[in-house]
Structures are given as C-alpha cells and as structure tokens.
Amino acid sequence: MTPIEMITRSDQLELAVQHLKNEKLIACDLEADSMHHYREQVCLLQISTTGKNFIIDPLACPDFSPLAPVFADPDTVKIFHGADYDVRMMHRNFGITIANLFDTMIACQFLGEPAVGLAAVLKKRFSVDLDKKYQQADWSRRPLPPEMLDYAAKDTSLLIPLYRELTAELTAKGRLSWVKEECEILSRVRMAERSDEPLSVRFKGAAKMKPQEVAILEGVLRFRDEEAEKKDLPPFKIFGNEAVREIAERNPSQLHDLNGISGLSPKLIDRYGKAILHAVKLGKALPREALPIFKSKKRSERSQLQDERLNRLKEWRTRKAGELAIDPGVLVNNALLEGLSESDPASKADLKGLKEWHSAVFAEELFELIKG
Numbered sequence: 001m002t003p004i005e006m007i008t009r010s011d012q013l014e015l016a017v018q019h020l021k022n023e024k025l026i027a028c029d030l031e032a033d034s035m036h037h038y039r040e041q042v043c044l045l046q047i048s049t050t051g052k053n054f055i056i057d058p059l060a061c062p063d064f065s066p067l068a069p070v071f072a073d074p075d076t077v078k079i080f081h082g083a084d085y086d087v088r089m090m091h092r093n094f095g096i097t098i099a100n101l102f103d104t105m106i107a108c109q110f111l112g113e114p115a116v117g118l119a120a121v122l123k124k125r126f127s128v129d130l131d132k133k134y135q136q137a138d139w140s141r142r143p144l145p146p147e148m149l150d151y152a153a154k155d156t157s158l159l160i161p162l163y164r165e166l167t168a169e170l171t172a173k174g175r176l177s178w179v180k181e182e183c184e185i186l187s188r189v190r191m192a193e194r195s196d197e198p199l200s201v202r203f204k205g206a207a208k209m210k211p212q213e214v215a216i217l218e219g220v221l222r223f224r225d226e227e228a229e230k231k232d233l234p235p236f237k238i239f240g241n242e243a244v245r246e247i248a249e250r251n252p253s254q255l256h257d258l259n260g261i262s263g264l265s266p267k268l269i270d271r272y273g274k275a276i277l278h279a280v281k282l283g284k285a286l287p288r289e290a291l292p293i294f295k296s297k298k299r300s301e302r303s304q305l306q307d308e309r310l311n312r313l314k315e316w317r318t319r320k321a322g323e324l325a326i327d328p329g330v331l332v333n334n335a336l337l338e339g340l341s342e343s344d345p346a347s348k349a350d351l352k353g354l355k356e357w358h359s360a361v362f363a364e365e366l367f368e369l370i371k372g
Helices: 010-020 065-072 084-094 104-110 118-126 146-157 159-173 176-186 211-231 241-250 266-284 304-324 334-341 356-371
Strands: 004-007 025-032 042-048 053-056 077-080 101-103
Touching (some): 004 146, 025 084, 025 146, 025 159, 042 084, 053 146, 065 084, 101 176, 104 176, 118 159, 159 176, 176 356, 211 241
Parallel strands (some): 004 053, 025 077
C-alpha cells in the first residue's frame, strides 16, 4: 500500500490541497466517535489519490476550509462507499458540500451485487480481506496506534480502482446515469439539527403508547440525555432504549419495581435507580404542552381501481427487477408506487415523483400500467 501522509498542521494541509487540486479522482472516508461520546465529531478524514494516501486529523488541524473548494469542484470525482453519514458530517462539522459525488455502494446496488458492504466488495473483486475490528473503535483517542491508521487508510486505498471497474460495468449496462443521479441526490442530504422538540417524538413506538406512558418516557429520556451529556457518553451507554420503554410501561414507584427490566442490571439500578424513579415522577408531572402530539397516520382509503393499479405496478416492479437483477426496493420504492397508483396522469409527462432516470427508462411502461 502507498505510504500514509499524516496531516496535523495547517501548512501540511495546504500542501495536500495543492496536490488534490490537480487530481480528477479522489477517494474519501471519515472516522467519527459516535459510539463513544455524547456529541459525535469527525476524528479522521482519509483521502487517497492514485499516488498518495492522506490522513487528516481534524482534532489537531480543525480548520478544514482549504478543503472546501476541492470537495465543491464539479470536475473532480469524490468517491465514497456508503456516503450518507459522511456527507451529513462533512457539512455539519465543516460546512463542506460535495459536488460530483460517486458512491460505490450505490453502484454495487445498481449492478445487483448481493453483498454491498465494503469488506464484501473488496474481497470479491480484489481478494482483499478488510479487517473491520476497528469499525467501532474510539477514533478520538490520541495518539492513534499505527495499526488503526493503517486500517483507516485501507478504507480508501482501493476505492479508485473499484470506481473504475464499477463505472465500466455500469456503462456497459447503460446504468451509469442512473447511479450518477442517485449520487447527486445523496450529496444534498443534511444532518438533522437538535431541536427543542420533546425527546419522545423520535422514540420508536412512542406514537402507540398511552398518554401517561409517553409522559414517563419523556421524563426518563430527559434524565438519560442529561446524564449522557455530563458523562460525555452516547445515551445508549447510560442504559438502552428497551429499558426506557419498559420503565415507561411499568410506571415504577419503588426500587424493587425496576428489577427484571431488560438492560437494567442490579449495578445500574444501584447507580441510577433513585434518579430513574425521580425522572418517572417528573415525567408524570409534565404539562401536556411539553409532550409530543402524535397524529394518527391513517392510510387513505384506496378505490378498487387504485388497488388494481398498485397490484399491477408491484407485479411490474418484481418482473423488471428480476430482468435487471436489481433489488426491487432499489429499483422503485413502495412510496413511489403508491403515489403513482393514486394519480390520474393525462400523459406520461404528468407522472409525478419519478427521478429522471425513471422517466427516461420506464415512463412509457408506467403510464400504460396506470391507465390499465
């Protein structure tokens, strides 16, 4: 593997940027510490070119503004694998937007690869074993041992040859424009900002809980979040969501009521038990306006005609996905099919919700299916 250039100073970063400005393909990945700290941060940024491997340390060199023009340059392809999280973190932490993004995981999905994780893809195509033992490591620790730096660099060192293989195969199948459009959409995703809304509004299953259970849920979530912030830990490391759910459902008032709750060991009950009971009490005392209002999402009644359309569309998707050897959900998602089944287009130009590649390839078929 090409030697690693570690960048911890602004002058080193400027030199790296000068090199990157002359490259048309750069492979990128980042390592964060979301498994270890309350407020996640980017701890490393790895960038590989055909001749260099850079590892940039934002904890030592926090000003990433010199990199912004490189990532915004539409003439340079930025290659990631599974870029969703990376795109969000790059924008939130550094204000960096990414033009001409190419996600090799999306490319693998559109080539019908059965396993699209980076380790599986590199093993299949390059007979390279990618050890993922540091995947959930604490990347904020310093100094980082050489084996962790080597692990980080391997995540990007083969992305350029992988990109070349995948684009050639996509071109041969006429699907390169499909992937490019999907990647352009992906490049615009952003991290949801923390808001003042109740914590329970984002808790899975809260909408089905009784009002008192939601109140207790909110109280316990607030306690857990405050404790996590004080200890600089992700909330799940205080105690998990299943424990939070059971507390809300049980409405405990005594310490012994906490016994047997999933994920609440005797040690945790000893440490947090009284505080949990206090949180339950505070939760039940919360005013109604402090709790989320869950609007029931009743599916609109479809007519027999719309049901028939939806069945035709799903049958078409299954058949087409089989012909193209693509997962049906990658080809067209359920929400789009449901929207199409409820529409009444006068022509194929009136079809709503289609991506450009959908329109170019499937508009005629979809229009005929809707019209029956």
